[in-house]
Amino acid sequence: MLSGDKPDPDPQPSGPQKRSPNRLVHEKSPYLLQHAYNPVDWYPWGNEAFSRAIQENKPVFLSIGYSTCHWCHVMARESFEDGDVAAVLNRGFISIKVDREERPDIDSVYMGVCQQMTGRGGWPLTIVMTPEKKPFFAGTYLPKKNVAGITGLSDILFRIIDLWQKNREELYRAADEIFRTSRPEYGTPAGNPDRRFLNEGFRELSGHFDEKNGGFGGAPKFPAPHTLIFLLRYWHLIGESRALAMAEQTIDAIRSGGIWDHVGAGMHRYSTDAQWLVPHFEKMLYDQALLVLACVEAYEATRTARYRTIAEECIAYVLNNLIDPGGGFYSAEDADSPGGEGAYYTWAKEEIARVLGPEDAALTFTLFTLTPLHETGVVPKGMPGDSISQRFILSAGGPDPVLANTLKITERELAVRRDSIRIRLRQARDERPRPARDTKILTDINALFCTALARAGRVFENPGYIDVASRTLQFICLHLRDADGHLLHRYSDGESGIMAFADDYVYLVSACLELYRATFKLTYLRDAISLNAVFLAHLLDAENGGFFTISDTVVDLPVRKKEWYDGAVPSANTIAFENLMQISRFTGDDALEKVALESARFIAGAAAHAPSSVAGFLAALTCSYPAGEIQDLVIVGNPAETDTRNLLDAAQSRYLPGLLILLRPPGRAGDEVDAVAPAARGRVRRDRRATAYLCSGSTCLPPVCDPQELIAQLNGRNETSAR
Structure with missing residues (x-):
């Protein structure tokens, strides 16, 4: 095994000072294993820790981070490896470590509390709470001692112990009030979001655009590629040239700046300055996936070769550095190495x-x-x-x-x-x-990169990318499902675990849909439909619209949240809306469209005062009823024959983000398509030639066999993509 293949646990002292491992030594998370030889008596999240807190009548100290988090490393060196701090924690608290990438649901609940209490968030996240999981203190990185006006962890711990012993009722009252006021509120569901919602989102982004450097706002500056995808689609839909210019300037600035690894390729996490020059050096798989998707779309929209190059270099970085020999992709590379x-x-x-x-x-x-x-x-x-x-x-x-x-x-x-x-x-x-690599293989992020590979393979006509995407999907289906067929979230060191979250389901459904578009293999469309049905059964909020983060089978959290805003990746609600709309169009299932529109009203209501906070949803909305432009195409023909390929090439050679293509082969294979997608029924070849049936919005056009006639039909509603 090469140096850096896994994040090393914090060094274990040798000789007479050799430490015994704590409970984290039995975990599979690379982040938790980094803390397995801390002198802190860490517990993983679970019943044992909270039962112990109740029995011993102690508050719970919760620390949340991830293995490639620089400031998590700093706090570990300063405090969690320190014998004095450990003694205080072990005497006065039950201490729990959580990997936010393993348990994003826990992180979401307590990060929301931290943001409410302090006005900011970040990792490491530091929470102190009652044994009933109700927090009364929240912070992020804390130095060991008081520094520059920041109260040190040691002082905070002593104060909490004193209050717990002398005025516990006050802490409980504070915890009850914090918990009550931090319960999520989502606003009133809006009407069906229309183009006014898109226009307002663009107006906000335009106002925040950095005219000099590209991107949005000042330092620190995050790439947010899903925002760039919205801008490209908005340009295509509305014809707003500024949207295209903002997207292109930002992509070019990222590729030119220090946030891009000019030696080994790939994008660092974010820029610490407004010029994209000085990065925070960690590299995340999800950032690479989203940048690939944005650059593929920019290439489709403009046919500018440098955007294809960026996407291909990013993919090469992942394939060279983050792929697991057994299949799947690692989560991240660290910012730190032995040299700092x-x-x-x-x-x-x-x-x-x-x-x-x-x-x-x-x-x-x-x-x-x-x-x-x-x-x-x-x-x-x-x-x-x-x-x-x-x-x-x-x-x-x-x-x-x-x-x-x-x-x-x-x-x-x-x-x-x-x-x-x-x-x-x-x-x-x-x-x-x-730098160390976080070797966890996560269902949602692997599915997202699978989507990026499949789309790049289709647009760049690179079957190798599609093959890797297909193998990744096979890996997930083989290793990240339990005996009952339910999805699991994490695979690490040969072991799968943790029931899947909303993100796992929706990103895997999206990957299946993208692989269908890339291959026209019906099995991918069937998988998307069946996975989506499981997702609806366990995560839908049937009363208020939208989707919960955790399944109705999860019972170890005090609140069940719905994430509507887009963070580093588009929210599960955004991707669910996009999936539901596409499956509804493929299958003709109006019930799915109804659920999608209820989800859209939920998101639009929650984001009513800041549409730009849901840029991923805005991007999906441009390709969906009622705000966007949709085109549904059925091509009837043998995919191995030239006339069918010519029609497919004609349809796929244009930038048409709202286009869905269904392929109906002849014979029994066509009957199987009819069973899944009734819209294909009755569609036949004309004059023994492959034939295209296009519906734009609610209007269906005459069938055509000539590729140029199909192009004319496809371009009938929007000419802005011809550039």
């Missing part, structure tokens, strides 16, 4: 000269801008001060046409020489101790 935060990704000029030689080193200093790390205002933890003064962040030296003109070479030669430099730098970097 970012040490793996930054360079000294002397290193570059030594690796490349004088001539290519000089070229490198033209192709890339080298920003001194010590001038950025970011001081990486764990990196020696003398090293910081010598380290540089790489960003693009300028647009390719400008660089080629400066160097008096063609853009093609520029690309070849830059690739040669990148390969040699990457080979040298591979010899460094690399």
Whole structure:
């Protein structure tokens, strides 16, 4: 096993100080295993911990983080590895560690409390609560001792112990009030969201757009690729050129900045500044998946080659670094390595000269801008001060046409020489101790990357991507279902566990739908329908619309939330709406459309004052009734024959995000399609030729056999994509 394949547990002292493991040593989460040799007497979340808290009449100290979280590492080194802090925790509290990626439901409940109590959130999340799971203290990272006006963890723990012993009733009253006021409220469901909702969302985003640097707001700046997808679709639907310009400027700025790994490819988590220059260096699988989806869509919309290149480089990074030999993809790579935060990704000029030689080193200093790390205002933890003064962040030296003109070479030669430099730098970097990888395989994030692969494979005509997506789906179906066929959330170290959440179901349904579009294999559409039925049975809020985060079979949380806003990824409610609308169109099931519209009214009501907070939902709405543009196409023909392929190519060669294609082969295979999708019934070939039947909105057009006639029909409602 290579160094860095798993996040190492915190080092275990040797000799007479050797520590015994705590209860976390039996867990599968890489994050929990990092804390398995802490002197803190950690419990995993479960009945044992809360029963013990009740028996011993102690408050519960809850710490939530994830394995690639930099500030989680800092708090662990400062406090959880410290014998004095551990003694206080062990004496006065029952301490619980939670991996937020394993239990996003727990994280969501208590992060909401923290945001309400403090006005902010983040990880590590620190909660102190009663044995009945009602919190009375919330914070994020806390230093061990008082620093710069921040009360240290040690002082906080002593104060809580004193209050618990002398005035416990006051803490319970506070906990009851906090719990009562923190219960989620979702607003009043709105009417069916229409184009006014889309327009308001765009207006908000336009007002927040950073005209100079791209992206939205100031520092820190997050990529939010689902926002870019909405802008591309809004441009296509409305013809608003500013929306396209905002999306393109942001993608280009991300690819040029230090947030992009110019040596090994892939995108870092976010930029600590407004210029996309200084990243927080961790890399998350879900960020790569969403960037691929945004770049695939940008390529479809504009046919600009650099967007295809970004997507392909991002996929290559994941396939080279995050794929598990047994199937599936790891969750993330850390920001930290033995040299400190970012040490793996930054360079000294002397290193570059030594690796490349004088001539290519000089070229490198033209192709890339080298920003001194010590001038950025970011001081990486764990990196020696003398090293910081010598380290540089790489960003693009300028647009390719400008660089080629400066160097008096063609853009093609520029690309070849830059690739040669990148390969040699990457080979040298591979010899460094690399950041740890979080080797959890999560159903929802794997399904999201599966969707990205399938869409990239279809648009780029790369069957290899589709094959990997198919194998990923097979892995999930084999390893992440229990004996009763229910989905599970996490696979780690050969063991599956944790009942699936809403995100797991909806992202897997979405992946199945995308694989159907890429292959037209009916089994994927059937899987999408059956998984969606299980999702509806256990997570639908039948009274108020929308979907709960956790199944009705989960009983270990004090509240059952519905996540409506989009965070790092679009919410489960957003993806559920999109899935329901598509399955309804494929199958003609009006009941599913009704549920989808109830979900849309729930989201629109909750986001009434800030439509831009649900950019993923806005993107889905552009392709859905009643606000967007939809086109349903049935192609009747043998997919192995040229005339059928020509019709499919004609339909798929345009940027038509609201188009769904159903393929009806001849013979028994066609009968099987009819059984799943009644809209295909009665559709036959004309004159023994493959035939296309297009319905745009509520209007069905005459069947055609000629690809050019089909293109004319498809373009009849919107010409803005021809650019």
